[in-house]
Amino acid sequence: MSLRVYNTLSGNKELFEPRVPGKVGMYVCGVTVYDYCHIGHARANIVFDIVYRYLKYSDYDVTYVRNYTDVDDKIINRANERGITSQQLSEEFIQAFDEDMARLGLDLPTVQPKATEHIDHIIALVERLIANGKAYASDGDVYFAVESFDSYLKLSKRNLDEMQAGARIAPGEKKRNPMDFALWKAAKPGEPSWESPWGKGRPGWHIECSAMGMEYLGESFDIHGGGKDLVFPHHENEIAQSEAATGQPFVKYWLHNGFVNVNQEKMSKSLGNFFTIRDILKTYDPEVVRFFILSAHYRSPIDFSDQNLKEARLGLSRFYEGLQAAAEVLAECPPSDVEATDGAELTAKFREAMDDDFNTAQAIGYLFEGIRTMNRLMATKKFRKKADLVASVRSLYDTFLELGKVLGMFGSEPKAWLNQQRLSALADLDITVEEIDALIAERLQARQDKDFARSDAIRDELAEKGILLLDGAGGTDWKIR
Numbered sequence: 001m002s003l004r005v006y007n008t009l010s011g012n013k014e015l016f017e018p019r020v021p022g023k024v025g026m027y028v029c030g031v032t033v034y035d036y037c038h039i040g041h042a043r044a045n046i047v048f049d050i051v052y053r054y055l056k057y058s059d060y061d062v063t064y065v066r067n068y069t070d071v072d073d074k075i076i077n078r079a080n081e082r083g084i085t086s087q088q089l090s091e092e093f094i095q096a097f098d099e100d101m102a103r104l105g106l107d108l109p110t111v112q113p114k115a116t117e118h119i120d121h122i123i124a125l126v127e128r129l130i131a132n133g134k135a136y137a138s139d140g141d142v143y144f145a146v147e148s149f150d151s152y153l154k155l156s157k158r159n160l161d162e163m164q165a166g167a168r169i170a171p172g173e174k175k176r177n178p179m180d181f182a183l184w185k186a187a188k189p190g191e192p193s194w195e196s197p198w199g200k201g202r203p204g205w206h207i208e209c210s211a212m213g214m215e216y217l218g219e220s221f222d223i224h225g226g227g228k229d230l231v232f233p234h235h236e237n238e239i240a241q242s243e244a245a246t247g248q249p250f251v252k253y254w255l256h257n258g259f260v261n262v263n264q265e266k267m268s269k270s271l272g273n274f275f276t277i278r279d280i281l282k283t284y285d286p287e288v289v290r291f292f293i294l295s296a297h298y299r300s301p302i303d304f305s306d307q308n309l310k311e312a313r314l315g316l317s318r319f320y321e322g323l324q325a326a327a328e329v330l331a332e333c334p335p336s337d338v339e340a341t342d343g344a345e346l347t348a349k350f351r352e353a354m355d356d357d358f359n360t361a362q363a364i365g366y367l368f369e370g371i372r373t374m375n376r377l378m379a380t381k382k383f384r385k386k387a388d389l390v391a392s393v394r395s396l397y398d399t400f401l402e403l404g405k406v407l408g409m410f411g412s413e414p415k416a417w418l419n420q421q422r423l424s425a426l427a428d429l430d431i432t433v434e435e436i437d438a439l440i441a442e443r444l445q446a447r448q449d450k451d452f453a454r455s456d457a458i459r460d461e462l463a464e465k466g467i468l469l470l471d472g473a474g475g476t477d478w479k480i481r
């Protein structure tokens with residue numbers, strides 16, 4: 001099967017055929033660097049990290065561009081509030097963003113350009129639009145004339161006449177038509193500004209992405225991604241100004257990820273349900289956050305809640321428990337010549353899911369099946385003496401590690417990882433590690449004394465608190481239910 005992707009532009013899943021066979025150019029809108037990133041940013045960046053990784057895994061040569069918007073009203077306002085320059089503020093939050101993405105385990109894009117380093121390209125693009133009659137200068141500002149671009153709103157499928165009727169020109173805007181948007185803004189006192197043919201000023205937001213996308217990927221490229229909230233106006237305006245300048249289709253496939261709700265409500269600062277990545281990583285392991293996000297299809301909304309994060313932790317723990325058990329068993333079983341196809345079969349299913357518009361939810365479902373198969377094989381009587389079964393487990397185990405890399409998961413040392421999760425989860429329960437250890441020791445003594453009533457009572461008492469005892473050859477261990 002070949003990769004198919006849902007293209008917002010056509011509203012359909014389409015066969016993915018990059019413009020140049022074997023090569024992919026992909027641009028994803030980065031953050032406006034004026035504050036710490038929240039769970040919505042985490043989702044968008046993890047989703048496109050997976051797209052990037054899966055394309056590389058599928059042997060494409062990918063150029064991935066993700067920008068920083070480092071000049072913007074929000075940056076200027078926040079910097080003024082804090083009495084620092086826009087540049088100081090944006091540098092602080094570029095660093096914070098990089099740290100957050102590294103902690104979430106994201107692969108670095110090929111290029112991470114800053115808008116302020118591309119002012120010349122932006123000015124050249126604006127000049128080209130004016131020369132084409134698609135934009136006009138007005139008292140130091142430059143606006144794009146939306147009525148000059150016939151297919152305006154083709155991405156969002158909105159109606160220009162209806163929007164026009166409801167739109168108003170804001171005070172201070174010097175445009176002809178309420179739907180026209182700024183390509184260049186004349187400098188106001190105290191704002192960062194650059195020399196231009198229209199006087200000192202700074203770029204509008206939309207034009208930055210067109211200029212940087214074209215600079216690194218050419219006038220037409222394969223994939224442009226971002227959150228659903230960017231479809232209008234940002235991506236719509238990117239299309240208009242790029243295609244009006246070049247006369248060519250700007251992007252072949254437009255990919256958009258769904259929203260993150262918090263406890264089934266829209267996330268917003270005013271509702272107080274706003275979580276930064278830093279807050280979340282104080283409680284949850286980065287891989288748990290990844291697992292939570294990838295457990296849903298990227299276009300579906302997801303609901304961020306403690307309960308859902310806890311379930312993700314439990315789900316990912318099942319994988320690590322299986323991997324730990326397999327690693328221990330395989331270390332004791334010498335390699336044999338027996339070949340097994342289990343891993344190849346699992347890989348085929350995984351690819352089928354991912355080829356269907358990056359369906360990570362389905363792919364993880366198949367991986368769960370694989371873990372269950374592996375556990376069942378290892379529980380077979382005299383398993384270690386059955387070379388074919390050992391070969392099957394080895395083949396599955398190796399496949400988990402390989403496919404885990406595509407999802408950015410399963411890369412930790414299982415025992416240490418599980419121990420850490422157990423301690424995190426214990427924080428929610430009404431019991432400490434010391435109390436559990438003391439009860440296990442007391443139970444051991446009770447069993448030696450043949451006081452089975454007491455031994456059972458201890459097991460029940462722990463079970464009631466959510467602790468499950470695991471009796472093994474090396475003694476009694478425990479896990480959280």
Ligand SMILES: [Zn+2]
Nearest residue numbers: 029030209234
């Ligand atoms: Zn953008």
